[in-house]
Amino acid sequence: MLTLRKPMAFLKKDFLMEVSYRFSFVLQFASIFFSVVMFYFVAKLLGEAPSVQKSLSEYGGNYFSFVLIGIAFSNFLSVGLGSFSTNIRSEQMIGTLEAMLVTPTTLSNIVLSSSQWSFAFTSLRVGIYLLIGGLFFGVSFTGAAVLPALLALVLTVVAFSSLGIISASFIMIFKRGDPIAFAITTSSTLLGGVYYPISILPGWLQSLSYLFPITYSLRAIRLSLLQGAGFGEVGGDLLALVLFSCITLPISLVCFRFAVARAKRDGSLAHY
Template identity: 25%
Template structure:
């Protein structure tokens, strides 16, 4: 068995065994969907006649997938480094790209499964989200989003040494970003200076591209622009993550 296969298999078994974390990974974004679905049940946007849930669900989905990518890799790397597993891996022929690629494959699997479950629930009569003809484009958009936010997770996992620190730093970044990027509230409701600030946040572009793909809120321009910006964020964050990565807390 190759090092890559062993790491993927071990990571998969660890995730499956941790039933509580697995449950909340999928349930957390659904809680927001249920809350917003109850608040806006039966209401439509006057300008388009479409249900409010079609405007809310894509943002919550994008945030949920990004959040899982950040937390998943950050907690794993922190734990492995604290337990000296990374140091032991480094003593083998296994290189850093192999370790990160194995975690990346697992993150993609979890994120796409999240998106499938979330979308299926959103389409139920009680919520009534309407898919656009471009909905298949949401898959490559989400893949790029997971890739970009995985870089953030690697950086957090490198600089934190306890689960509490991971949770604090990740929430400090992801919760404000959700509001400032339009995941929970329309950007039009925010002051102009906050709308300008949101252009520096990767989640804004993931939200826009997912919304344009999934429910048709926007055109091909939003999808192409969102994908381009996410690729740029991936390159920058990936370079920082690789340069700052620590195999051990003592190095």
């Protein structure tokens, strides 16, 4: 139980901090509703156009269902990429990082634990996206294959987090202006099929899109949730995510160790 004590303490602390800003807390949920409504009308505008139907045939042909999953699950991209660096920077700025580092808690534990709330809150947000879509806008998840979708989600979190830890390493040394998160977020949103299927991109851009894990994540999750695709059908995408994580996770840990050692040597661990 003691091993969970520290992560749970971070979760509790971050929850208490979040709800202490009540208006902002409520507003975040309201923004989900407005975002869903906006895309509902965009979907209505596109309607049943044959070109839309053709591009989305793989996912059932409905743009609203397609984009709902895209915007909901791309939240994990933002949080995976940004939460580690954002949280470490936030602790540096409010001045609590040194107080934490004097306790027998490793920096890697601090960085990982301080991101739990972001992931938990994002999971809640994604759930609300899907709930609003299902309850108010007719998106059907009746035939959804939940297990492959969940596995894809876990692998997605690992893959995005690896990139996020590389980004946090950068922030630890250079403090601001992290190019990694910027480049990956922009490219993933553009090429990963968040708002439109990658099949509408020119061939060379489609090839580029396979370099980003979000392409595999969204395809696996959409196929599982909207078309009830099982492990066999999304196995290729899951494998790609596993491979991606196997490559980036060790690199991220090496980068992080290097960054911590460098910051401790330079005396800039708590600088911002």
